[in-house]
Structures are given as C-alpha cells and as structure tokens.
Amino acid sequence: MKIKLVISFMVLLSLASCNNVYRIAKHNIPGITDYLVFDLDIIDKPDTAFIFPQSDQALLLPSPSDWVTGKHVSKRQDFETFLRRTGTVSFLIIKNDSILYENYFHNYRQSTAAQVFSITKSLVSALVGIAIEEGYITDINQKVSDFIPAYKEDGRDAITVMHLLNMTDGLNFSDYTTMHLLLGMYYHNNQKAYVDKIKLKHNPGEVFEYKSVSTLILGMVLEQATGRPLAKYIEEKIWKPLGMEYTAAMMLDSPDGTPLAYGGLVARARDLAKIGRLYINKGNWEGTQIIPEKWVENSFLRDTVFGQYYNYNKSWWLDTYIDRPLFEKRDLFAGGYAGQVLYINPEHDLIIVRQGNKRSGIKWGNSISKLAFLIVNEKNDEEPFFIDxxxxxxxxxxxxxxxxxxxxxxxxxxxxxxxxxxxxxxxxxxxxxxxxxxxxxxxxxxxxxxxxxxxxxxxxxxxxxxxxxxxxxxx
Incomplete structure (x- = not known):
C-alpha cells in the first residue's frame, strides 16, 4: 500500500506545474487546513448576524456505542472522548432553533475556519435553484454546452444541468475508482483546462457515478450564467441574507482562477447550521424566500428515472440510514471528505454539524442519523416501526x-x-x-x-x- 501511495504521489508530481508542486508536496493527502496554501476568494459576512440561542433543555448525551456505525466503539467510551479520539474538531446540535450541544476539540474554537469539502456541493445546488429562479439558467434541462463551448463536442452536448446535479453526466471520472484523477484535479492550477479535456464514458442520464468534476463544472456554469464570481454569488444570495456570523472563503485553483465548487468552501459550524435551517424552512429565511420552495422540496425526493442514485438527489444524500430508516419522514445530509457532515431533519427541526480532520472509519452520515433518532426518542430502538x-x-x-x-x-x-x-x-x-x-x-x-x-x-x-x-x- 505504501509503495502504491508513493508511486501515485510521484506521478502527481511529474504531472504538476511548478505553481502547484508546493501544494502537492505539503498536502499530499487533503485536509481541512488546505485553504492555507490555496488562493482564496473572500465571502464577506453581513453587518448583523443571526445568532442561535442556547437551549435551556438538558440533553443526555447517548453513548457512542449506541449510535456509531462502521467501527466498534467501547461502551465505556463517553461522548466527548469519542469525538476527540476520532479527529472531530467541531460538533454542533441544534433543535427548534436552539443550541443543545456545542463543543470544539484539537485547539479549534467557534471562530476557527475549516474546509468543508463536499458539503460545498449542496450549497452549489442551492445556488443553481436560485439562478434558475432569477432566469440566469433556463431550467435544469439546459445544456451545459450553452456555457462551456468545449462541451459542444464528442457527445458532451447532451449533458444538462440536471445531469451534473445528480452526477449522471457520463463523464469519464470517479472519485472512488480514479483517485489519481481527483487528486490531479484538486491540485491543478488550471482546472478549467482540465475539465475541457474530460471525455464521455457513458451516455448522459444513464449511470450514476459520484464525481467531484460534475460540481466543478456546475460552478463554472454558475459563473458564466450570472456573470459573477461564485464567491460573490454565495455572499449575495446566501451568506449575507442568512446573517452568517463569520467571513467565509472559496478556494481557487489560482489567483482570480476557477473556484473549487466541489469542495472549496471554508466556513464554521454555526454558519453551516444556518444552511440546514434554510432547508428545514423550505428555503425561507425569516419571511424572505431565499431558495425557491419547490427546489428545496424536490431535493428531498428520490428520482431514478434518468439514472440517478436512489439516495442522492440535487447534491444531497437522502435517508442517511437507507437500509434501516429510523424516521418515517425523510432526513438528509451534505457530506464531505474526512467525515464532514451537515445533517438536517425537517420533521423534528433538528440540525447536526460535524467537522473533523479524519473519518476514523466511521460512517458519519449513518451514525449521525442514529444519534438524531436517539435525541428525538431518548431511547435506543433499532427498528422504530414495523412493515408487514x-x-x-x-x-x-x-x-x-x-x-x-x-x-x-x-x-x-x-x-x-x-x-x-x-x-x-x-x-x-x-x-x-x-x-x-x-x-x-x-x-x-x-x-x-x-x-x-x-x-x-x-x-x-x-x-x-x-x-x-x-x-x-x-x-
């Protein structure tokens, strides 16, 4: 395994330009502090922040052995020891708009920023819904080639915005089976040129394959459609209207370059929770409709007609405990590398955020869904309902x-x-x-x-x- 990693690393170095060799050498394995060696586009906060109040409700923290999946956890290990040992840097639980639990580890504080990786994808999805409502994009069936001329060739002209949202575009790329391509793209200092060269593997709309390049292209589409940098569109449509507490940032591949729309958002836990609150309230924030209500509602639905994965829609993961759902109504989460999670449960007005510097073998989406069930029900029940x-x-x-x-x-x-x-x-x-x-x-x-x-x-x-x-x- 070590030999393979070294070979992959040397291949990446050989393909890299001088400008990004430093990134690769310093951060061979991506981490939540990568933004320190990338160029950034700042997302300013508003003058007035929305603050979640502290709850006066006492929360009995369940034993990790009752809710963690993917790894055995000793019954003797308490909640906070478990979080600390699994590389968690922030953990936040909000119910009914009040903070039930909030803690930070490994020298992180409430104000400490971290890269959230693929949680960024779900934010980009919201922006696509807004851009369609504002007329910048005709609808989800508009062709990507209308914004990226290179995609008029080689059958890629059939790729639509919907295909990118649901990762059924058919492009020859996979985060799981072609990791070297993902790392090569991540550290590349001209990601637009990189995208132009990717060819089709499948016909668009037939096969789901999880790939970050889909959302990279969506970010490029948004910039072309709106005529604004992605960070400024986030600032105008999400960050300031939601009263975010902290300035955020979007990582770029180079100065004034392409945004890492698939994983480059740099933010804090409390501000991520506000995105969750926005979805719980069907896109409405304090009486103002930020995201079209229909867009949010459709994000909760399954649709496999055009090759979509059964629990992935519009860049959100649905029914996080898919083979043993714990809630009769749907819950969902945005997830990212190293176990970043923004979990939302509209039925119980519950938001849970986890940021961390490693996954530690834990299935964080599934685990947090189980934790949510225990918080709501105050008991451990593997099968809360019965179907004849x-x-x-x-x-x-x-x-x-x-x-x-x-x-x-x-x-x-x-x-x-x-x-x-x-x-x-x-x-x-x-x-x-x-x-x-x-x-x-x-x-x-x-x-x-x-x-x-x-x-x-x-x-x-x-x-x-x-x-x-x-x-x-x-x-």
Missing part, C-alpha cells in the same frame, strides 16, 4: 414498462418476472436480499406509505411503482 411484508405483494412497473411481481408464499418473499422466481431474505425492516444472485430490494417508505421499490441488480438500480393491489398467495 404482505403489503409488498403485488405487481410493480418501472418507467420503461418493465414489470415484476412479488409474492408471499409460506411467509417468504419471492420476486418473479414470469420466468424466474428468486427468494429474498429480510436484511432489515426496509431491505430484502439474495446474496447469491446479488439482488436487493429497498422499500420506498415515507410518511407511513409504501410508495414503491428500488430493485438493485448487480449495482444497477431502478425504481418500480406499485401497479395493482397486493395479492397474498398461500401455498
């Missing part, structure tokens, strides 16, 4: 007219397309699976209703709506 599988029986159809049937035979759930019948075993309340056939069902359950099913076959995911009333068969 008999209600799943019936016919299901996707947008292309392909259908399958679910039968319940001898209390077993069977899925059939008329030719092949496959039994599925219960993995959790909302997840059935056949490991041998690599097939999974995720139940789209919200507000007490089963709306449909997500069928995952070898990681190809499609959404199916229920077609007829269920029929229970008894063998």
């Amino acid at each position: 599988k008999n209600f799943l029986a019936g016919n299901y159809k996707n947008h292309s007219g392909i259908n399958f049937e679910i039968k319940i035979v001898n209390n077993r759930l069977l899925i059939t397309d008329g030719f092949v019948t496959i039994p599925l075993e219960k993995e959790s309340m909302l997840n059935y699976r056949n490991r041998k056939e690599n097939i999974q069902l995720f139940i789209d359950y919200i507000e007490g209703e089963v709306n449909g099913l997500f069928l995952d076959r070898n990681r190809s995911i499609e959404y199916f709506s229920k077609d007829v009333e269920f029929i229970v068969e008894v063998d």
Whole structure:
C-alpha cells in the first residue's frame, strides 16, 4: 500500500506545474487546513448576524456505542472522548432553533475556519435553484454546452444541468475508482483546462457515478450564467441574507482562477447550521424566500428515472440510514471528505454539524442519523416501526414498462418476472436480499406509505411503482 501511495504521489508530481508542486508536496493527502496554501476568494459576512440561542433543555448525551456505525466503539467510551479520539474538531446540535450541544476539540474554537469539502456541493445546488429562479439558467434541462463551448463536442452536448446535479453526466471520472484523477484535479492550477479535456464514458442520464468534476463544472456554469464570481454569488444570495456570523472563503485553483465548487468552501459550524435551517424552512429565511420552495422540496425526493442514485438527489444524500430508516419522514445530509457532515431533519427541526480532520472509519452520515433518532426518542430502538411484508405483494412497473411481481408464499418473499422466481431474505425492516444472485430490494417508505421499490441488480438500480393491489398467495 505504501509503495502504491508513493508511486501515485510521484506521478502527481511529474504531472504538476511548478505553481502547484508546493501544494502537492505539503498536502499530499487533503485536509481541512488546505485553504492555507490555496488562493482564496473572500465571502464577506453581513453587518448583523443571526445568532442561535442556547437551549435551556438538558440533553443526555447517548453513548457512542449506541449510535456509531462502521467501527466498534467501547461502551465505556463517553461522548466527548469519542469525538476527540476520532479527529472531530467541531460538533454542533441544534433543535427548534436552539443550541443543545456545542463543543470544539484539537485547539479549534467557534471562530476557527475549516474546509468543508463536499458539503460545498449542496450549497452549489442551492445556488443553481436560485439562478434558475432569477432566469440566469433556463431550467435544469439546459445544456451545459450553452456555457462551456468545449462541451459542444464528442457527445458532451447532451449533458444538462440536471445531469451534473445528480452526477449522471457520463463523464469519464470517479472519485472512488480514479483517485489519481481527483487528486490531479484538486491540485491543478488550471482546472478549467482540465475539465475541457474530460471525455464521455457513458451516455448522459444513464449511470450514476459520484464525481467531484460534475460540481466543478456546475460552478463554472454558475459563473458564466450570472456573470459573477461564485464567491460573490454565495455572499449575495446566501451568506449575507442568512446573517452568517463569520467571513467565509472559496478556494481557487489560482489567483482570480476557477473556484473549487466541489469542495472549496471554508466556513464554521454555526454558519453551516444556518444552511440546514434554510432547508428545514423550505428555503425561507425569516419571511424572505431565499431558495425557491419547490427546489428545496424536490431535493428531498428520490428520482431514478434518468439514472440517478436512489439516495442522492440535487447534491444531497437522502435517508442517511437507507437500509434501516429510523424516521418515517425523510432526513438528509451534505457530506464531505474526512467525515464532514451537515445533517438536517425537517420533521423534528433538528440540525447536526460535524467537522473533523479524519473519518476514523466511521460512517458519519449513518451514525449521525442514529444519534438524531436517539435525541428525538431518548431511547435506543433499532427498528422504530414495523412493515408487514404482505403489503409488498403485488405487481410493480418501472418507467420503461418493465414489470415484476412479488409474492408471499409460506411467509417468504419471492420476486418473479414470469420466468424466474428468486427468494429474498429480510436484511432489515426496509431491505430484502439474495446474496447469491446479488439482488436487493429497498422499500420506498415515507410518511407511513409504501410508495414503491428500488430493485438493485448487480449495482444497477431502478425504481418500480406499485401497479395493482397486493395479492397474498398461500401455498
């Protein structure tokens, strides 16, 4: 592993220009203080700040062993020791507009800035909604090539703003499988030229692949559409209207260069929480509509018709405990490298922010969703509601007219397309699976209703709506 890292590092150095060799040498592995070696575009705060009051409600902090997923935690480890040992630098819990818990670690304070990485993507999504409302962008189906001429070539002319928001643009890039490309882009001092050269791997609108380059392009689209630097658009439309307490910044690839729209926001926990509050209130801030209400509402919905991932929409992660949802209504989060999280739960008016210098093997989105459940319910309950599988029986159809049937035979759930019948075993309340056939069902359950099913076959995911009333068969 060390040999591979060294080779990757040497390749990056060989590809780098003199201007960004220093960045690579000093910050080979990205971190929350990277902004210190990048050029910055300042986002000014307003004259008057909105301040969250302290709550007079006592909060019993749950043991980390009751809510952490992804890593074993000793029952003897207390809440704050756990946060400190996992590299957390800020942790903030706000409920009903009041601060229930706030603490800082590793010499960080309330006023200490940190890079928030991919939380930036969710902020950019909000700006796209605003830009559409203001007429700078026609709608989410407008072609990216209207703003980036290089994308009129090689089939990229089919890429739309919606494809970028949901990372179904088909570009040959992946944050997970081509890490060297991600690091090469991150440290590149001419990211616009870098973007121009990326070709298609899939037809736009067919395959989801998490890639930061999609949001980098969105930032470029916003600058071209509005005629303003991204940082100034954030300042005008979000930072000042929301009464942010602190000045923020957007990292640039070079002086007066391209903004790192996919991960370059530098901010504090309290100000991130205000973005969460804005979404909880459907884009409205103290009586003023900042983001179109419909845009916010649609961000909470699943839509897999055009290849979107079943729990990712408009740069937000939906249902953070996807295989075992803890809330009947939807919760969601913005997440970033090293475990940055902005979690929001509109049903319970709850916001949780975590910033950290490492992930420490923790699934922070899932874990914070579980923590939220414990805060709301003041108890540990792995499955807070029950769904009778008999209600799943019936016919299901996707947008292309392909259908399958679910039968319940001898209390077993069977899925059939008329030719092949496959039994599925219960993995959790909302997840059935056949490991041998690599097939999974995720139940789209919200507000007490089963709306449909997500069928995952070898990681190809499609959404199916229920077609007829269920029929229970008894063998």
